[in-house]
Amino acid sequence: MSASSPGPAGTMQPEEGSTPSVAALPSGRANEVLPRRVHIGYASGSLVTGAFGTVPGLLLLPYLTDTLGVAAGVAALLVLGPKAWDVLVNPVAGRISDRTRTRWGARRPYLLGAGVALAVSFAAIFAAPFGVGPGAAAYVAIAFLATATAFAFFQVPYVAMPAELTSGYQERTRLMTWRIAVLALAILVSGAVAPAVVNAGGGGIPGYRWMGLFVAGLIVLGALGSFVGTRIRRSTSTSTDEGQPAVVAASGVSFRAQLAVAVRNRPFRVLLVCFVIQSAGIATILAGVNYFAEHVMRAAEAGPTILFACFVGPALLVMPVWTRVGARLGKLRAFQWASLIFAVGALALVTAPALPSLAVYLLVAAIGCGYAGQQVFALAMLPDCIAYDAARTGRQQAGVFTGLWTAGETFGLALGPGIYGLVLQISGYASSATGTAAAQSDSARLGVLLGFTVLPAVLVGLALLLLRGYDLTAERLAEAERAGTDRRAGQVR
Template sequence: MEIAERQTLTRGTRAGYAMGSLATGAFGTVPGLLLLPYLTDTMGITAFLAGLLVLVPKAWDVLINPVAGRISDRTQSRWGARRPYLLFGGLAMAACFAAIFIAPFGTGGGGGLYVAVAFLVTATAFAFFQVPYVAMPAEMTDGYAERTRLMTWRIALLAVAILVSGAVSPIVVKAGGDGISGHRWMGLFVATVIAVGAVGAFIGTRRAPLGTVTESEPSLRAQLAVARRNRPFVILLITFVIQSIGIATMLAGVKYVAEHVLERPDDGPTLLFVCFVAPALLVMPLWTRLGTRIGKKSSLILASVIFTAGALGLLSAGVAPPWVAYLVTAVIGCGYAGQQVFALSMLPDCIAYDAMRTGKRQAGVFTGLWTAGETLGLALGPGIYAAVLAISGYVSSSTGIAAAQSSGARLGVLLGFTAIPALLVGPIIVLLRRYDLTEQQLHTVE
């Protein structure tokens, strides 16, 4: 791809690009929040098997995402290399998402297998939307600060998408009668959010500088070799993937903690989730200013420390009043917002660095690997949480109402929500000390 000549984008273009976050936010949030409880407490699947059914389709994306990146790198159309996938991949993802919760085979093993297959197809459609979508910022502007502004718009709308889809979906399930019926209505609701985001991003980026397809590496192996030679990208990717596992593990436990630790099954999931996401909308401008003052890497480290400290603080949720858990969760949400802003604004920097160093624009290679890693993290999180539930003796149900749990199971619910995310998000920030890509380097690379 040729490097875009425009440093500054219009507000309309920023907002249009950010619309895609409605699709990525909804798909990235709702399965992690509700799919595991749906399998254990509605379909009657054991916690261990439910974890596998969630993990395998997502693990498939680890293989298909780099392929999607390679294909989009080589695509030529009157809409550009990436935008066709925003439209067709996004609409396919919406239709497939609704199909996940139709439950044509009822509960039990057959119903669980259907969910896994439908989820796999949806994850494939998501790959062909997400990879081109994430590749676009590096081709829309070559401005170091402009990428942060673009990501701020994206993360702001992502926070809205996560907040709406994650907070409203449990309400829709409840209003639809719980069980299979309620989840069918929820599937239609989320599918609508995804479709709006996909169409909005397609239309909103029609005037964005998108680059043109040029020389690309001939094979996937060669493309992987290119990525390995980009040291800042490798460091950032490893950090992001491991932290994504921690965040996804916490997300998978929201409904379980609300029901079995806070003992608020009706409003607890929504309140806990809102406390996690809502602060992002308030602190996003503050993170942007801080990033300008102390740098993206330092800001990412600080955000990770805040997240980790909050997760450890949530260990008190078993004995403290519920409002304490909500307050600490809001602190965690502030850290989460910073993690997302700076990791996603550093990715286009890594891509631009490679383009300036090699003379080739292959954003799809890097975003394919990035989204594959993110997808793996989002898959492993619920899998790890399900394993903790299984080890602690969690009892499944096919009634749509969670069964009563032993004290050991309730402890597993809490530890999977707090200690494990803290251990994943915190220590890996040591690796970021080796990340040395700066704005000055981007302007001096030959």
């Protein structure tokens, strides 16, 4: 590995064998269509992000409260702390991947190395070598911290890649559509099957051990698929293996300066805040599935699996619909509509105790449709923000932006279960060390219900209001890129 070397006037000059920054990509690539193999290969990385983003949020809190006997408030902190650590680690991972130079490109080595490390540490979370008690809680906290760190070094390079794989505005949406389709499949498989694996493994600690190994296998599969599938060779004089930037110009600039540039990017700043809040809202639903099925629907065995199938299954079906909606209305308006569907559906679900099971499942399916659109358009708008910055500044800083993005997303996904756990604690939820949930009071059941319905509706609704500040359209992005091209041409002359 080697870093770029400084050139005249503090600029960064490309080294031999490297590729150009996105800002310098030939205009002919603006409308390119990536090979289907790349779509599928990149999307397979969502097996990793989907499994890690889903299973801890779904099962770690009940694992702590109903199997290891940890109090709900303490469990909330154990879930929140290690992922909050990623707020610090992710930007560092972004900068490191920006400076990386290998024959496999800047990002791909991390997909493989960090992916395998993530699988091993994930299985370790649920190994429970110390049984139940305080030692078990401390062990989970340490193992989860190691897992979150490995995930940062996978997720940040992975999210940075679309801005470098293609400069096409619509092609990024297609790439994200493939990614979110696989993400929905990963969530469906990991979220619906993981509880079933726990039950099939005998429940309690043995069942969770088998589940940890099952999810670790999904992670390895996704890491290998994304590493192999994103290898690209281009024949132009300005590109090589991955189509990644030859000069990550920002690598010679201090991290504080890079962070300041990202903060000054208004579209990115608004989008990031909205996505963090929405991630917290989505995570409260994930954290509450087992509790909602057990204490509201009285369906502890099949309830979590059916709820997950209703949440994620429709997402797979409506993904092509959201792509057409985005092409017709624009990414921002489509994002707003998806968020509105999610918020209204979650709020309506507060009536679940008075509804038949079928009606509850239909409402969850509506929430899943909104969730699919939220993910598609947020992740399709992120590369636009990165390209906008590259056009304005002449520097490629994808790793910095995605480091901040994944730090925010990870924090949001941790904040949701953390808040939900605190709601359980305040409402008087009783923990258990038997592997079976204890009988709960009326106030505890009310906490389970409100945390699963009203809380995510409020969070997503707040993010929807904040989205009004996002103003990066396709026309504005094209104008910025033309201005950047003209500026670089003038510098060459």
